[in-house]
Amino acid sequence: MRSDPDLAASAARGHEADFAELVRRHQARVRGMARRLTGSVSDGDDIAQATFLKAWQKIGSYAGGTFSAWVCTICWREYLQARRKQKIEIEFDETAEIIPFERTQSDEVGDQMDLNRALEKLSEAQRVCVVLCVASGLSHREAAEATGWPLGTIKSHVTRGVAALRKHLESSHVA
Structure with missing residues (x-):
């Protein structure tokens, strides 16, 4: 190979x-x-x-x-x-009816949704660092080179981001 x-x-x-x-x-x-x-x-x-x-x-x-x-x-x-x-434009329809979400997905799909929601709750910098280092498997140094951010910044965002994910997922009973 x-x-x-x-x-x-x-x-x-x-x-x-x-x-x-x-x-x-x-x-x-x-x-x-x-x-x-x-x-x-x-x-x-x-x-x-x-x-x-x-x-x-x-x-x-x-x-x-x-x-x-x-x-x-x-x-x-x-x-x-x-x-x-990207130009983000959000329009609100004041007359729209709010329909409750009924969960019918399998546990695995639900867990994935919980993970995605947890990622969305991180600060953008933490989310980027967690995605690069944990999800994509880059080293801290490689992530620092990719983003142009200092190595120490990458490390602290990964540490804090992973801790926040664990906390959120534990409260969701996923972890």
Whole structure:
């Protein structure tokens, strides 16, 4: 099995099949990261697609290190670009009837929903750091390189974010 740096070097020479192999290896991580950052499956998938398109365009600039960290850095930047372009407009319909939510999903789906709700309750910085380091598996150093934030900041946001998640999930009886 060829290493990621070997595949990236070959892809930089125009071998699309080698880039496709890199996408196959890393798409789940990138898609999961993007979905958690955006809080939306469709928006996350759009960011993941933009990430790999950008990675293909910039594959010649990959200079070693872990390919995973390199592509997650691109994902982080694509997420920031999408946020900058986003104009959030919220309209309230004062006459709308509030319909109570009846839970009919399986426990596993419910647990996933609880986790997503818990992630939404974190500060944005904590959520980003937890998604990068815990959910996407980047090291603290790789997350610091991806975001441009100091290493100590990443570590403290991860520690506080994980503690807040545990507290919230314990109170939801999920943990």
